[in-house]
Amino acid sequence: MSKQPTYFSTFKTCCKNGKSPWKCVQSLANKQGCTENTIWNELCKANLAFCKKFNGQNCYFPVNFQKGTSNTWNKTQWEFCWTGIEFCLQRGWCTPEQIYSWTPSQICWFMGYCMTKNFKKPANFNPSNKVKGFPKNWGMTTTTTKTTGKKSTKKSTSSKTGKTAKAKRGTKTGRKTQAPTKTYKFSARKYRTRKAA
Numbered sequence: 001m002s003k004q005p006t007y008f009s010t011f012k013t014c015c016k017n018g019k020s021p022w023k024c025v026q027s028l029a030n031k032q033g034c035t036e037n038t039i040w041n042e043l044c045k046a047n048l049a050f051c052k053k054f055n056g057q058n059c060y061f062p063v064n065f066q067k068g069t070s071n072t073w074n075k076t077q078w079e080f081c082w083t084g085i086e087f088c089l090q091r092g093w094c095t096p097e098q099i100y101s102w103t104p105s106q107i108c109w110f111m112g113y114c115m116t117k118n119f120k121k122p123a124n125f126n127p128s129n130k131v132k133g134f135p136k137n138w139g140m141t142t143t144t145t146k147t148t149g150k151k152s153t154k155k156s157t158s159s160k161t162g163k164t165a166k167a168k169r170g171t172k173t174g175r176k177t178q179a180p181t182k183t184y185k186f187s188a189r190k191y192r193t194r195k196a197a
Contacts, residue, residue, distance in 0.1 A: 007032070007039070008046060011062075018068025020076065021049075025060075050134075063134075084111040091118075 007028045014024040025043075029036045040060040043049040052059050068076070085107060088094050093114045099107060 005042065008043070008048065011043060011048060012064075015062045015065045018066050018072045020072075021062045021065065022060075081108065081111075084108075087111075088114055 010028070011021065011024055015021055025036050025039050028039055032039065037058065040049060040051070040058075043062075044051055044060070047063060049060050049062050052061065081104075085099065088111055089096070089099075091114075094110065102110070
């Protein structure tokens with residue numbers, strides 16, 4: 001059995017803390033003296049990452065990535081804004097003169113508007129649906145199976161109690177409806193006799 005590389009644990013802790021896994025792989029590649037693709041391929045073999053192709057290029061993503069802190073996503077937001085503006089300028093969607101007169105909120109809105117306009121939503125796409133064939137990540141599959149089992153038992157018990165409650169209510173209401181019909185008949189006869197007198 002071949003031992004796992006030591007940088008697997010550093011990659012896991014980086015993803016747990018919400019830090020950028022791509023920067024982590026860059027630093028690991030510099031330490032190991034190899035390319036980033038070789039480290040990403042080793043992570044994919046260990047089911048810690050997966051690969052998607054965009055415009056013929058391989059883009060790697062971590063399997064388990066936790067939510068970052070305010071410090072981490074502020075840095076990512078700063079880099080994202082620069083990359084988004086550069087992308088809009090390269091595509092010819094805007095000019096530097098326009099960006100000079102815009103506020104930061106207007107720049108971010110314009111980037112989102114261009115993305116939604118030129119990259120439309122695919123048909124029958126739901127981001128909340130789970131995809132089959134996703135690699136098993138570490139420590140996440142066990143929690144989902146336990147929660148689904150508890151929900152199924154709760155639904156079965158509630159359905160049984162609902163049927164019994166309806167059956168009991170039907171018998172009680174049937175007895176109550178017979179009593180007022182008799183009283184109405186007696187009251188109507190007394191009222192008619194008074195009119196005749």
